Amino acid sequence: MIKIELIELDEFNCGAGHIYSVAVDGADQTLYDLFLEENEGDYRAELGEIAHKLNTMSTWTGFTDNYFKLNEGKPGDGVCAITDLKGKLRLYCIRFGNILLVLGGGGPKSKLIRAYEEDPKLLSENFMIRAVSDAMTKAIREKDLILEEDGSLSGNEIIELDNQ
Numbered sequence: 001m002i003k004i005e006l007i008e009l010d011e012f013n014c015g016a017g018h019i020y021s022v023a024v025d026g027a028d029q030t031l032y033d034l035f036l037e038e039n040e041g042d043y044r045a046e047l048g049e050i051a052h053k054l055n056t057m058s059t060w061t062g063f064t065d066n067y068f069k070l071n072e073g074k075p076g077d078g079v080c081a082i083t084d085l086k087g088k089l090r091l092y093c094i095r096f097g098n099i100l101l102v103l104g105g106g107g108p109k110s111k112l113i114r115a116y117e118e119d120p121k122l123l124s125e126n127f128m129i130r131a132v133s134d135a136m137t138k139a140i141r142e143k144d145l146i147l148e149e150d151g152s153l154s155g156n157e158i159i160e161l162d163n164q
Contacts (some may be wrong), residue, residue: 004132006102006145006157014059018151021103022132031128032103035091043108046084050091053082054101062098072116072126077133079126081106090122092129094136099151102136104129135159 005023007030012019021030029037039047057063069090073079078094091106105125109116116122139145139159146155 002131002161004135004159004161006136006153006159008152009103012054012058014055016060016062017058017099017101018153019054019058019101019103020153024128030103031105031125032091035103035105035107038105038107039089043084043089046086046089049084050082050089054103057101063095063101064098068093068095073130073133077130077137079130079133083109090116092125094129094133096147096151099149100147100153102129102132104132131161132159135161 003025005026006020007023009019009021009032021032023030036047053067057067067082068080069083070080072081072092078096080093080095082091082093083089088108089106090109092104094102094104096102105128107119107121107125109119109122113119116126136145136159139156140147144156145153145159148154
């Protein structure tokens with residue numbers, strides 16, 4: 001069993017919504033930290049654009065549709081992606097209404113491919129965030145994890161993923 005921990009990203013939580021990321025099996029870094037580290041050399045400007053979007057959403061607007069590439073997972077699972085302005089980088093996430101966002105990983109999407117399924121890295125990152133969405137939904141339904149009215153989470157923020 002894989003265990004994930006939901007970790008609130010304080011640098012983005014400014015009043016309009018809460019942003020979390022996921023640490024896998026007790027790792028020191030979240031999936032979002034790894035995304036930043038993997039892409040900082042070649043995509044610094046694009047990472048800045050994504051961070052600006054995250055800051056704007058968490059401070060002012062909430063997590064509204066216009067910031068996301070929607071329907072990146074199964075129907076109803078909330079999996080979507082945030083991209084830079086030119087669509088070079090893709091960051092997968094789970095949106096729970098306009099008040100909670102859980103960041104996963106992602107990477108560059110080549111212009112040579114039409115869909116993330118054609119890229120092994122993007123496919124892996126997408127399937128991981130889908131598994132997190134499934135586990136969170138189950139934990140919320142069973143009341144092990146509570147989504148508060150302000151978008152924060154309480155309860156058990158360590159969740160087991162079902163074997164994929």
